[in-house]
Amino acid sequence: MSNKIIKPDASELSVPTREEAEAAVRTLLRWAGDDPTRDGLIETPKRVAKAFQDYFRGYNDDPEEILQKTFEETEGYDEMIVLRGIRFESHCEHHLAPIVGRAWVGYIPNGRVVGISKLARVVDVFAKRLQIQEKMTSQIANIIDDVLKPQGVAVVIKAEHHCMTTRGIHKPGTDMVTSRMLGVFRDNALTRQEFLSVIDD
Structure with missing residues (x-):
């Protein structure tokens, strides 16, 4: 058995x-x-x-539906699109403690683009669920890749976790950085470096 x-x-x-x-x-x-x-x-x-x-309102939202409306009249635009510093608040699934941070989301379109507010909404959908940062980073990148079918997707998240800053080890001012690179961002070192230089602040 x-x-x-x-x-x-x-x-x-x-x-x-x-x-x-x-x-x-x-x-x-x-x-x-x-x-x-x-x-x-x-x-x-x-x-x-x-x-x-x-x-936790993100459980009621469908990120795929948010990304469905796209625009194809781009005059052939096929360069990097990056939305920087999207602030979010989430909660750690281990302690229900806040996770507060920012997300940088980039993609290279493959014939169609999505309204930039939709990228921020996708970040919020996954943030407004019980999370670990690694999973949230992958979820955002994966859904954009699945729905938009771009040449590549890049997501970087920097966040402070209150489960280690206000309890436990008590290390305020410490943040965690995670990234997920797909398509040309994973395969092409120059493209990846361009993205990282754009988000560097």
């Missing part, structure tokens, strides 16, 4: 009610050592549940 653990698909998981979510917050408040019925905390469960809807 196999010992392999089969995890259910996220779409098959039952979603708790708002009341259940608020009850869970009250439990955590008690576990932290406070009284959830005191005046200052009485509305906290409702506020936390509402905040979670904002923090």
